[in-house]
Amino acid sequence: MLLKLDLQSEIPIYTQLRNQIIEGIGRGDLKYGDALPSVRNLASDLGINLHTVNKAYTLLKQDGYIQVHRQKGVVVNPEGMPPIDEDFLNKIKDEFRPIIAECLCRGMSKEEVSLIVKQIYTMIKEKGR
Amino acid sequence: MLLKLDLQSEIPIYTQLRNQIIEGIGRGDLKYGDALPSVRNLASDLGINLHTVNKAYTLLKQDGYIQVHRQKGVVVNPEGMPPIDEDFLNKIKDEFRPIIAECLCRGMSKEEVSLIVKQIYTMIKEKGR
Numbered sequence: 001m002l003l004k005l006d007l008q009s010e011i012p013i014y015t016q017l018r019n020q021i022i023e024g025i026g027r028g029d030l031k032y033g034d035a036l037p038s039v040r041n042l043a044s045d046l047g048i049n050l051h052t053v054n055k056a057y058t059l060l061k062q063d064g065y066i067q068v069h070r071q072k073g074v075v076v077n078p079e080g081m082p083p084i085d086e087d088f089l090n091k092i093k094d095e096f097r098p099i100i101a102e103c104l105c106r107g108m109s110k111e112e113v114s115l116i117v118k119q120i121y122t123m124i125k126e127k128g129r
Numbered sequence: 130m131l132l133k134l135d136l137q138s139e140i141p142i143y144t145q146l147r148n149q150i151i152e153g154i155g156r157g158d159l160k161y162g163d164a165l166p167s168v169r170n171l172a173s174d175l176g177i178n179l180h181t182v183n184k185a186y187t188l189l190k191q192d193g194y195i196q197v198h199r200q201k202g203v204v205v206n207p208e209g210m211p212p213i214d215e216d217f218l219n220k221i222k223d224e225f226r227p228i229i230a231e232c233l234c235r236g237m238s239k240e241e242v243s244l245i246v247k248q249i250y251t252m253i254k255e256k257g258r
Contacts, residue, residue, distance in 0.1 A: 011223075019227040026233035065234065081235045088235065092228050093249060094140075098148040099224045100249050104155035105194065106210045106217065110250045114243045120222060120229050121239045 001029045005046060013048055017056035022065060023124050025076055033078035036066060130158045134175060142177055146185035151194060152253050154205055162207035165195065 001024045005016050024030040036057075037045065043053045057074060060066040064082035068074050082088070103113045130153045134145050153159040165186075166174065172182045186203060189195040193211035197203050211217070232242045 015227075019230060022227065022234050023230040026230050084232075084235050084237060088231075089245070092232065093245065095228045096225075096246060096249050097253065098144075098151065099221050100246060101148060101152040101155050101253050102217075103213075103221065104250060104253055105151050106213050108213060110247050113250055114247050116218070116222065117225060117229060117246045118239050118243050120225050121233060121242055124226065124230050124233055 003042075003046065005048070014052045014055040014059070017046075017053065018059050021056070021060060023127075025065060025081070027125055027127060030076050032076055032080055034076045036074040036076065038073055132171075132175065134177070143181045143184040143188070146175075146182065147188050150185070150189060152256075154194060154210070156254055156256060159205050161205055161209055163205045165203040165205065167202055 003017065003020050005013055007013070009016065021030065021036070030036075036042070039050055039053045039057060043050045046053075057066065057068060061068050064077055066074055067077055100113055132146065132149050134142055136142070138145065140148075150159065150165070159165075165171070168179055168182045168186060172179045175182075186195065186197060190197050193206055195203055196206055229242060
């Protein structure tokens with residue numbers, strides 16, 4: 001899986017890294033149990049700081065997307081992805097809400113917002129093909 | 130319009146303030162040209178720092194949601210809301226994308242994500258009624 005970082009972006013590198021790994025899993029490029037590069041190797045390959053990779057991995061681990069073993073290294077959670085529970089639904093609602101409010105504010109209809117969301121879903125899913 | 134801040138939230142107060150004013154406009158509680166409290170008054174009413182209100186107003190002004198006049202004070206942009214241009218569409222796509230990727234990763238279907246988005250849209254719109 002190819003990771004592309006935008007060093008000019010306002011989005012922190014560790015967030016970009018986290019997001020791309022999640023997209024990779026979502027798209028199926030990364031399968032449950034797949035090995036990810038060590039912190040050291042990934043930092044070296046991407047030419048970024050160890051702490052940046054470490055921060056991305058820590059977030060992914062906290063959310064249950066990956067496991068970090070001292071011996072086996074870093075792997076996509078072999079037990080599968082974390083569930084769609086109430087905590088997760090509340091979290092995504094909190095995240096979606098201000099974006100949707102801006103759309104509403106500028107006069108976008110519910111259907112228009114929903115269409116954009118569906119397009120993004122498809123784009124993430126098919127990007128790898 | 131009633132502003133409710135969650136001081137325990139991880140979301141910065143200025144972001145909460147900004148988001149709620151945008152929701153107020155989106156819902157129609159705040160109309161184009163409506164006066165908003167001065168920085169000083171709002172900070173005093175909410176018991177928060179002047180700089181926090183100032184930061185929220187600065188963001189809203191930058192995005193074209195409000196105007197800040199030395200004499201007329203703070204008003205919802207009387208010329209209407211900023212347009213749904215390519216910049217805005219790119220911005221919301223960038224914001225939507227990581228949330229949708231997480232949904233995909235956890236196995237939510239396109240329809241399920243779209244339904245949640247529609248529910249939030251309706252909730253924002255009808256909250257004031």
